[in-house]
Amino acid sequence: MNFLPIPRLRPEHPAAFPPATQALDDPNGLLAWGGDLSPERLRAAYRQGIFPWYSQGQPPLWWCPDPRAVFDSAGIRLSSRFRRHLRGSRWQVRADTCFDAVVGACASAPRPGQDGTWILPEMRAAYGRLHRLGHAHSIEVFDGDRLVGGLYGVASGAMFSAESMFSAESGGSKVALAALGHWLAGWGWPLVDAQINNPHLLSLGAYEMPRATYLARLAELAELPGRPGSWSGLPPLAAATLAGVSSG
Structure with a gap:
């Protein structure tokens, strides 16, 4: 290049x-x-x-692409069928209890149309350092003791930038994203940065924001206090709680 x-x-x-x-x-x-x-x-x-x-x-x-893919934290959509499934789910969602495992699962997850992964060993090490400093976080979906889905990203003030997500069982990443939105909306964090759009993200409520607009919102949100440090103290969230998330 x-x-x-x-x-x-x-x-x-x-x-x-x-x-x-x-x-x-x-x-x-x-x-x-x-x-x-x-x-x-x-x-x-x-x-x-x-x-x-x-x-x-x-x-x-x-x-720094233009436009930018974002979610409203309170606007992440789950289909009616999936929400009905969640009502009987035993899955639990936690935060920051196994960051390295989530990043590793994201790195090894197959991506249609992609050869290999951008989550290289040096990237995994770098985000691990950022996590230990309290700025990178993971959302983890468990079925008992088994990790079945998750995502990780970086917090800047009151903005969360999602990096990658994975599902070891169908719907695991959707639950992680919905749980993230649930927590962020409760804290008054309005947006989740998803970087680049794709049909899967669109189906979950992502939309495109002009880069200039995104950067202006980020400049405001990044100056807010945020929640630095580990999020592992958040009470586990039952996935069944997310059955009330609105459908598309």
């Missing part, structure tokens, strides 16, 4: 990124390359609406 059209990030300036308006149209959102995956750089990136996404053998690539 020719990296000349985009700036190279320098290790000595972990918080410095080019303005998002300089991102390429093709590929959509490619903004910069290089740098590292230090906690300081990752936190600075997410607070500016930027995230890393690259493949084996490439340097870190940094993105």
Whole structure:
């Protein structure tokens, strides 16, 4: 890949990124390359609406696409059929009790149309460091002691940027996303960043927001106090509770 059209990030300036308006149209959102995956750089990136996404053998690539896929935290949709199924479910949802396992499951989950994963070992290590600092979090769905679904992402003030999710049983990731929305809406966090839209996310209530609008909302939300530290103290949430989430 020719990296000349985009700036190279320098290790000595972990918080410095080019303005998002300089991102390429093709590929959509490619903004910069290089740098590292230090906690300081990752936190600075997410607070500016930027995230890393690259493949084996490439340097870190940094993105800020336009438009941006987002959810309203109170607007995550589950179908009527799925909600009926949840009413009899024994699944429980927890937070931050097995972050590394969730990231590992997301890394190994098959993705239609994708060869391999962007969740490389160095990415897993970087987000693990961010988790231990209280800024990256996992939502975990359990059937007894067995992990059946989950997601992970990064909190910046009162904004949550979801990175990836997985299902070991059908519907596991949907429950994780709905539980995340339930908790965030209760805290007054209005949005979940989903980065790039796809038909599955659309079916769950995602919609596209112009990048300029997203960045303006993020600038406000990232300055709010948020909930730094572990979320493992949240009471477990019965998946059956989510049966009341509105359908599409």
